[in-house]
Every structure is written in structure tokens, then in C-alpha cells.
Amino acid sequence: MDDALLRTLTPSVLTVLVRRGADFAAAEDAVQDALTEAVRVWPDDPPRDPKGWLVTVAWRKFLDATRADVARRRREDRLGQEPQPGPADAADDTLQLYFLCAHPSLTPSSAVALTLRAVGGLTTRQIAQACLVPEATMAQRISRAKRTVSGVRFDQPGDVATVLRVLYLVFNEGYSGDIDLAAEAIRLTRQLTAVIDHPEAAGLLALMLLHHARRASRLTPEGALVPLAEQDRGRWDTAAIAEGVTILQAALARDRLGEFQAQAAIAALHADAPTAEETDWVQIVEWYDELVRLTDSPVARLNRAVALGEADGPRAGLAALAALDDSLPRHTAVAAYLHERDGDLATAARLYAAAAPKASNLAERDHLTRQAARLNTAGSKGEPRGGRRV
């Protein structure tokens, strides 16, 4: 049973049903029923044309459901108005599905859930596990999302930026349970770039690949954070890095810069450096300048201060940091790091300790606490250990 194949076919089958006139919510239910049947039947009796099989079965399920619904409401007379089968359209119809699942009327979490279900072909249980919520909750989230977009016309052009934002949310959602949502986001974005010619879509795919390539080295097996400078670069996925860089270069050549391309460029410069010391911080600062220009994001400014601290020295970084609101997440952690680089270990230790309780995740909090402890005990225990980077 090829689970991956089923997931790949899901969006195009769904698209065919909707093209033939099925309501989105009803079509989605029918496709899920068909997938369930495929899981049951295919191992013994594999179809020659899997997509055709799924379309046929899903359409039958849809008609059955429509009939049952109609009967329930005693409106049998309308049976004659069943939507007529239409042509099974080309694959790029899938694009409409992305737009629908990222519709602005949906909340971010609903858009993520619906995208995983309708475009990704995941089951409700898989999505619930990945998002660490009960299956019943996820089922409701998805059915609400389906109801919300039910009246939306399928042929309206959507907003690519919204789609990309939702895919990026999926990428960052986490990875627990059977389904790795980061890998799933890459698969969906890859699929998207096959049907849409957009530099930012390519930029997002490159960004995901470049980050994902370094994921294995970011945490120890026990889940402790490993700073960039200390990561084992031998464990980086060089094939994914090469692919990300190639995709990024092609996107940049189009000369329509956007924030995902700029972020990918920064990730590429990190991935390209054979050692941490050889990182091209000057160029990274330039990309952060672009990012600040494009997004005016305080987080981009904060990261720029870190990069500036590497390129021009910790004093320059601290000066840039001083211009920023100190209530920004990670502001204190960055200040601690730059003070340590500047040799002011007492201030650094105090700031690391202050930054730890403000961290939003456990690995980061533990890391910052360890940094403070390292500086506080360095005097009594002899030479300081490594691990300087925030």
C-alpha cells in the first residue's frame, strides 16, 4: 500500500470532484471515503490507473452521500439535478485547492489543518497527532474550516502570499507523531512550485530545504540545543543544501526579490560556509538590510544586530541592538551573547540568566540557563568551555 502515492493523488482527485460541481466540503468527505476504501482494496487488487480509480470511487461516494442527503430532506425530486460528470482537468487545477485552503476567511490554524487534509491528503488522526490536539478537536477544526470556505467559488484567483504563509506555518508547526510536518510542508511546496511560476514560492522552497538540511545537527539526541557554531557540519544534508541553493539562484535571477528569497539567501550563506569562522557575515548583514527593507520586521532588525556583531565586532552589534525595543523576544539573549563576545563576562552572565525565563521553548531556555551557569562557574572551575553562540 503506497501511502505517499495516495497523498500525492488526493488534491487532484478532490479538484476533479469540485470541478464537476461538487460542493467542496462534500467532495472532501467523499475523497476521504475513497481513500479509506483504497487502503482496504488496493493491497489485494491494485488498480492500473490509481487516480482514475479514486476519481470513480470518490464520485460514487459523493453521489451516494448526495442521494442520502436529499432523501433525508425528502427532496427526491431533485435527484435529476445531480451534477453531471465533467472532464478530469489538468494537474494545475490543484493550485486552486491551495488558494482555497489558505483562504483569508480562515484562521491560521484552520488554514493549516485544511491544507494538510485537502492538499496533503493526511487523515484527521495524523494531523491531530502532529499538532498535539485530540482527534475530536481536529475533526471539528477541519469541518469548521470546510464550512467556512464552502461558499467560496473555486475559480477565483487566490493570493499566493497567503498560501506561502500557510505552508511556512505548516513547516514550523512541529514534528511529533508519525508525520513530520516540516517534510510535509516541503513536499507540498515542491508540488506548488510545479504548478506555479513564482519567485517567492521558489524562495520558500529553498528556505525550507536549507533549514531542513541542517535540522539533524540542531539538537543533541537528548533534545539540547546545539548553537550554529558548534554544529557538526558533516551531518548537514548536502544534497538538500545543493538543491536549495540551485532553486534560490534561479529565483534570485528573476529579480523579483521577496522576504522568503532574502531569508533563503541568509540560510544559504550559513549552509555554504565550511566552518563557522568562514561564514560570510558581511554578505549576511547585506541580506538582513534587504529583509528589513522588505518586511520592516523587528525580528529581522534583531537578527541583523547579531550578524553585524559578527561582521563588525560586538560593539557594532550592541550599538545596533541599543536602537531596538528591549521587549523584543530574544533581545536579552542577543545582548548577553554580544557582551560575552565583548569580554564583559559578568554582564553576559547576568543577561543570560535574565533571558532564560523569557524563552518560548524548553531547549532554548535550558541552553540560556546553561550559558549563564557556564559563565558563573568559569572562575571557580578553571578555563571556560566552548559554546558561545546564542
Place this chain on the structure above:
Amino acid sequence: MAKYLLLKHYRGAPTPSNDVPMDRWTPQEISDHVQYMHDFAARLEKTGEFVDGQALAPEGTFVRYDGKGRPPVTDGPFAETKDLIAGWMVIDVDSYERAIELAGELSAAPGAGGKPIHEWLEVRPFLTAPPTITE
């Protein structure tokens, strides 16, 4: 998408404005209160924001390690100072603002006289696994 714990304190928080012990309520008022909690949880399940919730018994026991081969030393609740946590609910919402909004709604559960008890709820974000992006 972030998870928050809504903690219901019976002590430790400022006194709610409708602070009448539950045994002085009418049975109907208690039923209404319980119903409100049920409805709130059911509504959150429908919106796809409910994760889990439980009520806790008031009896708490403190336990600590006290050396190998010896039983742990236990002590009863310290009635004067102990912060009593009556129950909790975990929600999964799109924003901090939404978490605050929901905690506010939960705090409006009816109490004595059918009026909202204005109970204080502590809202605590979960420390999650690290996001994919760390630089």
C-alpha cells in the same frame, strides 16, 4: 497555534468579586455553574480549540525524596498558605489575545445569585519543542 494552560486557583489569586463559598449557593446555582463549564468546553471543542481539561480534588500531599531505603516524607496541605488549584484546561489557540479572551469567558461562570463569580484564572503558555528555525 499555541497551547495555553488555564489554571483555576481557589487561593493564591486576588479574591473574586462574587466570592461566596459554593456550599452557600443554591443547588440550581451549582448546576448552572457546572453547566457553564461543560458548555464552554463543548464550544471550544467545536471551534477546534479544546485540548484537555480536568478538575482536581482539593486534597494535596507534599512528597519528597528522603534518602535511600527510607519512605518519602509526606506532609498534609498547609491550609493557610497553600495555593489550591481546583482544575485546569488546556486550549490550543491562534494567539495570546484569544487565550486571554477565552480565560475571561471562563471566568464569567455563574455563581451565587446567578451572577458571574469573576474568578481569577492564570494563563500560562506551554514551553514547546523548539521551532524549526533557530538562527
